[in-house]
Amino acid sequence: MDIIVPNLKRYSDGEIDRAFMNEIQNGFNLEKKTEKQRVAQAAKEAQQLKGTVHPVLGKPVATIPHREYFRQNLMQTRTYGDLFKTASALIGTGGELDASEQDQVSHFINRRFQQAFDESEVWPRYFVPSEKRKLSAFALAGSIPSSYRVPYGKFGTYQGSDFFAPIDTTGNTGIYMYKPSSTKKWIVAFGTYTKSFFQGSAVSSITIIDIDEPFTQSDTVDYASPLDVPRWISSGSAPVNGVLELNAMQVVPYGETQDFESANGAPNRAQRKKIGDFNRIHRKEAFLNNSTLEYDFYVDTEGANVLNVQSGTDFVFVSYKEQFTPFTVTSDYYNSAVEVPGEFFNFIAHAVYADFLRVQNRQEQAVAEEQVAQGYLFQELEKIDLRSNNNSIGKKFSTYVNRQSR
Numbered sequence: 001m002d003i004i005v006p007n008l009k010r011y012s013d014g015e016i017d018r019a020f021m022n023e024i025q026n027g028f029n030l031e032k033k034t035e036k037q038r039v040a041q042a043a044k045e046a047q048q049l050k051g052t053v054h055p056v057l058g059k060p061v062a063t064i065p066h067r068e069y070f071r072q073n074l075m076q077t078r079t080y081g082d083l084f085k086t087a088s089a090l091i092g093t094g095g096e097l098d099a100s101e102q103d104q105v106s107h108f109i110n111r112r113f114q115q116a117f118d119e120s121e122v123w124p125r126y127f128v129p130s131e132k133r134k135l136s137a138f139a140l141a142g143s144i145p146s147s148y149r150v151p152y153g154k155f156g157t158y159q160g161s162d163f164f165a166p167i168d169t170t171g172n173t174g175i176y177m178y179k180p181s182s183t184k185k186w187i188v189a190f191g192t193y194t195k196s197f198f199q200g201s202a203v204s205s206i207t208i209i210d211i212d213e214p215f216t217q218s219d220t221v222d223y224a225s226p227l228d229v230p231r232w233i234s235s236g237s238a239p240v241n242g243v244l245e246l247n248a249m250q251v252v253p254y255g256e257t258q259d260f261e262s263a264n265g266a267p268n269r270a271q272r273k274k275i276g277d278f279n280r281i282h283r284k285e286a287f288l289n290n291s292t293l294e295y296d297f298y299v300d301t302e303g304a305n306v307l308n309v310q311s312g313t314d315f316v317f318v319s320y321k322e323q324f325t326p327f328t329v330t331s332d333y334y335n336s337a338v339e340v341p342g343e344f345f346n347f348i349a350h351a352v353y354a355d356f357l358r359v360q361n362r363q364e365q366a367v368a369e370e371q372v373a374q375g376y377l378f379q380e381l382e383k384i385d386l387r388s389n390n391n392s393i394g395k396k397f398s399t400y401v402n403r404q405s406r
Contacts, residue, residue: 075341075342076342077339077340079338079340080109080329080340082340082345083109083340084102084105084106084334086345086349087109088105088334090350090352090353102333106327106329106330106333108352108356109327112347112351112352112373113326113327113348114324114326115351116347116377116380117324118324119381120381122279125341127279127322128273128318129319130285130286130317131317131320132316132317133315134252134256134314135250135316136151136153136253137153137154137248137314138151138152138227138246138249139246139247139302140152140175140244140246141244141246141247142243142244148175150166150167150253151166151167151251151302152165153166153167155193155206156195159178160181161178161181162225163177164177165177167253168253168255168257172192172269173191173211174190175189175190175214176188176191184222186226187217188216188244189208189211190212190214191210192208193208195259195269212235214244215235215244217233218231218232218233227246249302250309250313251303251304251305251306254276257269273322274323275303275304275318276321278297278304279319279320280294280318281304281306281317282319283313283317286319292317295308295309295316296308343380344377344380346373346376348373350373350376351369351373353373
């Protein structure tokens, strides 16, 4: 039996990298050439559907080109194990890396993961548009322990007066502030508090159990707000003692505790997503048919300090990017089922390979591989532009007119 062995041409790493870049560039060109066609077809279908009512879905409100729709709504994931295997294959080990190299690659992966994450403020996977968030009224200050000097917001009413508690907290035990109807004097209490809902409605009641009352209002004036109290009396008891001050502070903290009703009707409390980067802050829910006033703000260690807010505002609507969370895989890298964003997969794999080449002092190959990696990342960034996120949400053109409610 004759065995035919084809005489295949061998290609250098540089030639292979250039071929990769050509394929990526061809994809960009095809995307741009067909974009107008897709948009025109969507506009045509929108005109045809105008005034119609679907028997199940109802009245059409928008038509989106199918390519952009599926990209936006079917964000896929790969596994960390697949990523590690791909990076290893590019490195060319023919098997698994040794233990020290695996640890090195895992650090490269997290570095490149954060690089991709930081490249855009509006990655669809991590961008949250116009979410209702609590706005603080004040922060405790003075010589009390630092753990209690945090933003406090209104959580409801208790005995006819406002009830204040930390916006970002864990559990039901801690510092809170209220004014009993019997004394009409503001109290800073340490204890437990729960917010109970009535049969799924927005109506709720607050139940408190005071363990201690570290501070009370010094005089007998019925103040509407604890910010109006001129002086506080300390009981000198733990865990909170010292001199108390209240500083007015209209801040959206990075974190927030949310009270909600469990399936069995019991009150519950959980942490919401941590805010990584504040994008825009509005008075009402934004990006709907009606425009809404947009607030200016600046960011510090506490969160976003919102400017020129009307008195009595307890909530604002925040568009933000979630906080970055690195991979925490520390062993069995090749079999890990931890999810990796599909849009970052190719970039991370090729960028990690470039990092590995640099460690081996193969600088020219590293530069070429870096270009391949950047090509994959650029392709994903272009997808965001095609979905117009950068035009409608990510960019803020600040003028006198667009800061006013129409």
